[in-house]
Amino acid sequence: MRGEYLSRSSAETREYARRFASGLGPGDAVCLTGPLGAGKTEFMRGIAEVFGCDEQMSSPTFSLMNIYEGAMRSRPVELHHFDLYRLETEKELEATGFDEYLSGPFVSVVEWGEKFPSFENRYTRRVTLYIAGEDERRIVIT
Numbered sequence: 001m002r003g004e005y006l007s008r009s010s011a012e013t014r015e016y017a018r019r020f021a022s023g024l025g026p027g028d029a030v031c032l033t034g035p036l037g038a039g040k041t042e043f044m045r046g047i048a049e050v051f052g053c054d055e056q057m058s059s060p061t062f063s064l065m066n067i068y069e070g071a072m073r074s075r076p077v078e079l080h081h082f083d084l085y086r087l088e089t090e091k092e093l094e095a096t097g098f099d100e101y102l103s104g105p106f107v108s109v110v111e112w113g114e115k116f117p118s119f120e121n122r123y124t125r126r127v128t129l130y131i132a133g134e135d136e137r138r139i140v141i142t
């Protein structure tokens with residue numbers, strides 16, 4: 001799934017995310033980009049729904065990385081959810097083993113993934129969310 005979409009609610013954003021996620025598989029790494037409040041975590045929730053692990057998503061407290069045990073077409077899939085917002089240096093990121101996580105047979109979704117340019121070429125998909133109004137978001141998928 002590629003293109004530009006206009007979402008008018010968080011439910012609609014999750015719906016686009018589900019459509020997008022149905023094309024993902026182990027080895028995919030998604031860079032989720034957009035300003036605070038754009039709906040990156042909401043989009044992630046839609047992805048997690050497709051893998052049946054949205055209930056494992058924690059409340060908004062920050063964590064650098066969460067691992068969810070999901071499944072697709074009755075095969076187990078590990079879904080890795082990163083949020084690099086609070087991370088300051090590339091060194092810190094490397095120390096987490098980020099590189100190995102991205103190379104593994106997982107589905108990785110990285111909020112603020114564009115923050116560290118040296119990992120830019122590791123992403124297989126990019127999703128950018130723009131705030132277009134109070135409840136409106138433009139979603140660009142490449």
Ligand SMILES: Nc1ncnc2c1ncn2[C@@H]1O[C@H](COP(=O)(O)OP(=O)(O)O)[C@@H](O)[C@H]1O
Pocket residue numbers: 007008009010011012013034035036037038039040041042043111134135136137
């Ligand atoms: N169309 C929309 N899509 C996604 N979120 C929306 C939309 N309209 C309003 N919102 C609200 O915007 C906020 C997005 O929060 P969140 O997903 O945590 O953003 P981010 O992770 O990008 O900082 C939520 O409070 C959500 O309810």
Ligand SMILES: [Mg+2]
Pocket residue numbers: 040041083111
């Ligand atoms: Mg977020």
